[in-house]
Amino acid sequence: MTIQLRTRHPEKAKKADSVIPRKPKWIRKKKIEGSEYYETRRLMRDHDLTTVCEEAACPNIGECWSKRHATMMIMGEICTRGCSFCNVATGRPDTLDAFEPGRVAVAVKKLGLRHVVITSVDRDDLDDGGAQHIAQTIRAVRHQNPGTTVEVLTPDFLGKGDAADVVFEAAPDVFNHNLETVPHLYPTVRPGARYYASLRLLDDAKRTNPEIFTKSGLMVGLGESLNDVRQVMDDLRAANVDFLTVGQYLQPTAKHHPIDRFWSPEEFEKLEQIARSKGFLHVSATPLTRSSFHADEDFAALKQARLRAIANGA
């Protein structure tokens, strides 16, 4: 374990260990690893692709991969940020792989995805934060898979000028950027990010192309209050964000941000009701909700909700 932390999370190595609480029963998932699961894994390996499903140690991997739903993480396995909640390795990344967009497109075809979610590490080392590479990946997927809708979950492009415009111009069907937590926890949870810059990015996506669905996600259990979460919901609606996901934070290792508490399923139901009352087109709030969990079904629901809103004159 110590060796893994030294290489994977050097910025956390000197942090004091915290006790990881036992997961309540509503968090525990049965292990599902059928033939489709192994086929998904083989496809990712064969095409030399990284997934956030594995890198983030996602609890839903058995269910998703058994349905051939994998969320590819582009631009390498090493992130330039060191967020205290995240299990992705931190360090100096490799140069970009110009053939990666093509490999993602082929993998999407082989998986037979109707809707794909593509995410990435943060690349503060690149002048454009990787915006061009993300845009190329969107175009490559579209070219090979004209019937597939594309969702990107991007970094914040902090300090990269108008680099994000390149991604907006590639017109993903869904532009997702996760706020992750409430403003007062940013210095400890997302020290390299700025809350209002992330909000502005979401606002910019919608202003640049109102056809794009915008989406953002929060984790609870990091030390926020219900009122903090309500405020974030209001901020996201002010930025015209369409879709909100809220899930329980799970602590990857003793060196990561300690879990403050587990929100109960009833509290998640309440969060969903509050969010819907604030006017999001779609909301997913359950303990195991993750940005890309059930993303294809959610995208269908999102489209229907927009059509209903238009029919109602909204």
Ligand code: SF4
């Ligand atoms: S929820 Fe997302 S990250 Fe987790 S396994 Fe499913 S597709 Fe992968």
